[in-house]
Amino acid sequence: MRLARRHPLLVAVPLCALAVLAARPADGDGSHAPGHGTASGVSAEVARLYEEAATATERYEAGLREADEQRARAHELERRLDRERRETAVLREELGRIASSQYRDGGGLPLTAHMLLADDPEELMRGQRVVQKAATALDEAIGRSERAEARLTRDEARAAAAWRKLDQRNGELAALKQGIEAKLESARWQLQGQADASVAAGACRGAVRLDQPETRFTTRWVAPVETYELSASYGSGGARWANRHTGQDFAVPIGTPVRAVGTGTVVKVSCGGAFGVEIVVRHAGGYYTQYAHLAAVAVDQGDRVSPGQWIGQSGTSGNSTGPHLHFEVRVTPEMGSAVNPVSWLARHGVSL
Template structure:
């Protein structure tokens, strides 16, 4: 299995798609439309979940950036504390040497007693000046040590508080992320439930006009989904297919925006059969692309599409063992005329 590049904007793209799905009424809604009576309630719930998830996603991204900034600040504090600890240890060694020197020189006796006991008073006075200088040095060293100890204690407290804040933020972000994923999963399956109802009724609900992303493709051809894992390939054998697999499967979550791979015209929108909800597009040169097992469509038959335009959302409708997009390239609109889609896309400059 080959893997494509991951994009951090996938969640935001999915949320936008779900929001538009909830906000816009479907063209085919009516008293006899599949799923009527529950569709409006599902749409309202998806809209509510979108609002909550969008807000939570924004908070999560900002919190994640703040956590990284806090981690960097805490790391700098730790480095500063290491320097201060080394400096304090050096000051303590200086204090020990000065104190030992004073003790050896008789520090602590009154100056008069030293003069009475001294053989050479002048020499004594010179020595006394050295002692006084040593005492001054000692006082300064003690003062520096006390300041260093206070600074060290203050910075250690700041570092500990910074790490506590970071740990709290990380715990909050973990809970937030878990909540987002749970809400998204629930929204995806509600969307899929509506798709299953349409397939069971054998009639499409109608196009949900998705707001298109602001993207500018420099190439004439693109992959049918932005982020994916390749699963079943063209020509694969197995009990799931009558003969051989006729397309390339892209493993993607339910609700992932599906894109037109190139300029063309929608010649078929169907919501029944083994392919579930499917779209077929005719391109220049007589080739056709099929997008199957969808959860929703965003185009109608006869629409013109451009490269990268969102035409629907992936799902697991029809004869499907799990969420994925079945992408097929044919020389006619009908089944039985498929060619290898990976090679076909490669000839058009799209490497999967």
């Protein structure tokens, strides 16, 4: 399996959800009954869970960043204190040296006696002033160090409290996120179950119109999904296909929004058969794109679509071994006329 370039998900991932359809079924020929389903039941639940999961993830990651910043501030304070301690140690050593020198020179005598006995009283006074200045400087340095110690103690206590609070909050957010994702996974499979029922009946439900995100594509063509891994490629062999694989598979979770790769018109929406729930779009120049193994559709036959518009949601309906989007490019609406979709998209400026 070839791994594709990862693209960041749109904030609107929540929309992946709306996919359970609540419109009347069509005749049992695998065709689609035009009309609008209502976004209710598990569909609305999936949408809500996607939104909550995105929000929880954002808050969780913000908490981790805040914790990292707090640790960086504490480490900087610790480095500053170490510098103060080293400076103080140097001054202590210097004072000790001066004191030892005084002792060897009779420092135990009063200053007056030193002056009377000294060969050069002025030199003695200069030395005494040096000692006094050194002692004063040392006292000031010790004071600074003690104040720095006190500040650091306060800062460390605040940082420790902040870390505990951040860790607790992040733990709660992680648990909430995990709970939402578990519910979302359950809702996805409920959604897939409804798609499988439609395929078994050979009749699609009406389209559920997805709330489109605010996107302004600067290109005329886009990839059919936003975040993906490429799996089975065009022309590959295997027991799953009668001859060769006729499209490019995108491994994505159930409910992932599927996008129209370019401007076109929906010419087919159907359920049943090897492709399960599928959509075919006609584009200018005589080419058609197919989106298969879907869990739900968001367009009706005859709809006009634009680049990046959400037209359905991925699934694993039909002859599928796991959640993915099967994407084809054809020169007719029907199978048997496929061309390599990767090179076709590359010619349109889309690199997978």
